[in-house]
Amino acid sequence: MRAVSFENVCFSYGNEEGAFSLNNINLSVEEGEFVAVLGQNGSGKSTLARLCNGLLTPRSGKITVLGMDACDAANTFEIRKNVGVVFQNPDNQTVASIVEDDVAFGPENIGLPREEIGRRIDFALSAVGMEAYRNATPARLSGGQKQRIAIAGVLAVMPKVLILDESTAMLDPRGRKEVMDVVLRLNKEKKMTVLFITHFMEEALLADRAFVMHRGEIVMRGAPREIFSRADELETYSLSLPAVGQICRKLRQKGFPVAECLQPEELAKEIERCAFRQNI
């Protein structure tokens, strides 16, 4: 089944018809897919995420989430149970002053019995590797830990689709990697559909597919490697290659015969190969 599909979706925040924040969006994400969404500030990524779980409703067009019509308010609750959204700032997502209580918030809202809520907390905290912090105070955790608690809070509802809206933006490289590992594992092991909104190209590289947004439209789509092979086009949308890709490009411009690569290991191998050949 399709996890999420948009058909000719338009959306604007204001009442005037002119400026659309999203303009004629068509997309579909299959269940179990890991999709990255890229785009400069104000390109409409967050708006897209909010449309997926009924926080916003489109001006026109059709949004279907797991077979349910997202524009029908009667489906909103069911959709929110199945589509979890993690936002950017963990401080503005925690409701309780004890980790356990915060993770319990979602399951409480969907009216689960106590024993089941307990199991959900166990599951969610172990999924993000935070079992040891069950009784901690979120305010005293580090940024990465807070964000993992925010993810756990969403996971406890056991959504089929997980949307992360720049959830790694505030984290240091290590915190980013921690969150990324958790998400990748959920995608692989639990077959969770993931929509990963990010400004970090390195993270997008790990996705099955990527969308590039620009001024409310999806302007590029495809496998991340394929998208990153069109560096000039990316540049017109104010995006850049992953750092390694940029280095590669510069080297090639200087006449160094490395193949195009995007990951550090690949580049190291390439350089080794070239250096070896020149020695002979």
Added chain:
Amino acid sequence: MKDVTFGQYYPVDSFVHKCDPRMKILFLVGYLVAVFLSADFYGLGACAVVLVLCVAFSRVPVRSVLRSIKGVLFLIVFTAILNLFFYQGETTVVIAGVSLQWGIINITVEGIRFMIFVMCRIFMLVMASAILTLTTTPVSLTDGLESLLTPLKWIRVPVHALALIMSIALRMIPALMDEIDRIMNAQRARGADFSHGGPVKRVKAIIPVLIPLLLSALRRAEELGDAMEARCYTGSQTRTRYKKLTFTWRDPVIGLLCAALIAGVVLMNIYLPPIL
């Protein structure tokens, strides 16, 4: 500033800590009633004994309990002076031949006794409330209040929503403290001065901090609202609770103690000769 939390929870494991918050709140109410019913030092004496018992069984250092007096010291001194000067007594105090009476001010023996009585009363009220906040986390306090106020749901008071608002407010305090720090530093970097000048100048310096704080609190509230909705919050009655408050053997014990105290105070009022 991060460690500033509302109330002053003192984390140790004790009999009082383990009591159900609902029972503790009821106990406090009962205790306050007993203190106010006491018409004389006998009753207050009984209340004092119970207070000492509570402190002993809470394992909170006496110093920490006493510290909470600081906040109301002014109130105590103020009421004490009022009572001392204006109590309508009969035997005016005479020191070294000088009668302590000037105009409407009249210091009497009865006045001094009554002043001590009132000070003891306020002291005990504050101590008892302090023990409650020292031994109960803010979260279980709100839970307890919510549970006790449940009957109000019958007259359509949104008890649950109110309790949620309170607990979110509590949880936001450290975040807002951080925010204040951040804004004040930003203002300092632009040359604001918060630590010099008279009171008027200082209050004026605070205003540019309050406005960004308010704006950021509103922005936070909006984001939090979205995040809560995204986590299926609808405010409906079908919501369940993970943490359930349960009474244990301790709760009837302190309940009985409280009832005995009130009964004792009433009996003492009736049968013992007045001192005041």
